[in-house]
Amino acid sequence: MNPLAVLLSLLVFLPGGLMAQQQDRGQKETTASSGIDMYPMESAERQREFYELLNELRCPKCQNQNIADSDAPIASDMREEVYRMMQEGADEDEVVNALVARFGEFVRYKPTFDRRTALLWLLPAIVVLVGLIVVIVIVRRSQRDDDFGPAALSDDERRKADDLLRRESS
Amino acid sequence: MRRFLLFIPVILAIAVGVFLASGLGKDPQELDSALIGKPVPVFELSDLKNPDRALTPEVFQGQVSLLNVWATWCPACRDEHDDLIWLAEEKGIPIIGLNYKDNRDQALEWLQDLGDPYQLTLFDPRGRLGFDLGVYGAPETYIIDQQGIVRFRHVGVVDEKVWEEELQPRIRQYREEG
Numbered sequence: 001m002n003p004l005a006v007l008l009s010l011l012v013f014l015p016g017g018l019m020a021q022q023q024d025r026g027q028k029e030t031t032a033s034s035g036i037d038m039y040p041m042e043s044a045e046r047q048r049e050f051y052e053l054l055n056e057l058r059c060p061k062c063q064n065q066n067i068a069d070s071d072a073p074i075a076s077d078m079r080e081e082v083y084r085m086m087q088e089g090a091d092e093d094e095v096v097n098a099l100v101a102r103f104g105e106f107v108r109y110k111p112t113f114d115r116r117t118a119l120l121w122l123l124p125a126i127v128v129l130v131g132l133i134v135v136i137v138i139v140r141r142s143q144r145d146d147d148f149g150p151a152a153l154s155d156d157e158r159r160k161a162d163d164l165l166r167r168e169s170s
Numbered sequence: 171m172r173r174f175l176l177f178i179p180v181i182l183a184i185a186v187g188v189f190l191a192s193g194l195g196k197d198p199q200e201l202d203s204a205l206i207g208k209p210v211p212v213f214e215l216s217d218l219k220n221p222d223r224a225l226t227p228e229v230f231q232g233q234v235s236l237l238n239v240w241a242t243w244c245p246a247c248r249d250e251h252d253d254l255i256w257l258a259e260e261k262g263i264p265i266i267g268l269n270y271k272d273n274r275d276q277a278l279e280w281l282q283d284l285g286d287p288y289q290l291t292l293f294d295p296r297g298r299l300g301f302d303l304g305v306y307g308a309p310e311t312y313i314i315d316q317q318g319i320v321r322f323r324h325v326g327v328v329d330e331k332v333w334e335e336e337l338q339p340r341i342r343q344y345r346e347e348g
Contacts, residue, residue, distance in 0.1 A: 036280075059308035060201060060304070061306045061307055072306075074307070077297060077301055081301065101204055103201075103204055103304045104201055104202060104203065104204035
């Protein structure tokens with residue numbers, strides 16, 4: 001087979017292969033989330049929102065699990081409630097707020113931005129900013145040293161230095 | 171000035187250390203109730219002992235009471251039961267029971283065998299009120315003031331130590347306020 005044909009066939013088949021893989025992964029995700037109970041929604045979009053919510057809400061009992069993963073009875077109650085509210089047409093915010101009103105801010109894996117959480121949200125940006133400033137200062141300073149360095153020699157000194165260098169290399 | 175800059179990492183390390191040390195010894199399982207300062211959620215449940223009697227948040231009006239969430243399937247509830255009886259009988263504390271996700275016959279049997287510390291018991295087989303209260307593990311005990319406002323929640327077993335350190339001072343305070 002000539003190399004061009006190999007390349008062409010790769011170009012044709014590779015994207016197909018990748019897509020198949022992605023589909024496979026997508027299927028695995030849905031089966032994993034619905035493994036506990038079946039919660040049919042009226043549309044694929046709502047179904048996606050529903051699973052997104054289950055993954056974003058934290059179980060108050062098994063504190064390091066979301067309510068999709070947790071087997072605690074309270075997590076299953078919360079799943080039921082999310083499902084019930086969504087069947088009644090509630091949007092994601094309404095569902096999250098209803099659960100926060102009962103169980104507290106703790107159930108949000110994504111905390112809201114307010115005065116208490118400002119530091120939490122802004123710290124990464126602050127750290128990056130401070131890092132950038134430090135880098136800029138260091139670079140500036142070394143540039144300034146470069147400017148002053150050579151100019152600090154007088155003509156006489158320069159000649160002497162050149163002499164020394166020449167002697168060294170010969 | 172330059173010397174001072176050298177100490178910044180040490181100061182930062184100490185600050186972070188103090189901040190983290192303050193978190194040690196806290197029980198992460200103990201969450202503040204989201205309902206503190208709010209009225210008990212609206213409910214209409216039957217009386218455990220009298221299925222025909224409908225109970226509403228009215229039952230909390232006019233006294234500082236404890237609301238104790240329990241169930242026969244909850245082993246820790248058995249542990250605290252004697253202490254609840256002690257609170258009701260020796261200290262005269264009004265305790266309202268919330269029988270949570272349980273079976274009426276079993277619950278009645280439990281009260282018959284172990285004694286009944288409750289003024290009355292709300293029967294909540296589907297856990298609706300429990301869910302609205304944010305109950306995430308029985309036993310839980312709430313302090314409800316004269317106006318029916320949730321003031322405090324204790325998650326876990328109530329014993330003499332919890333009574334003395336957490337419940338008694340608060341009940342005294344809320345009684346004075348009311």
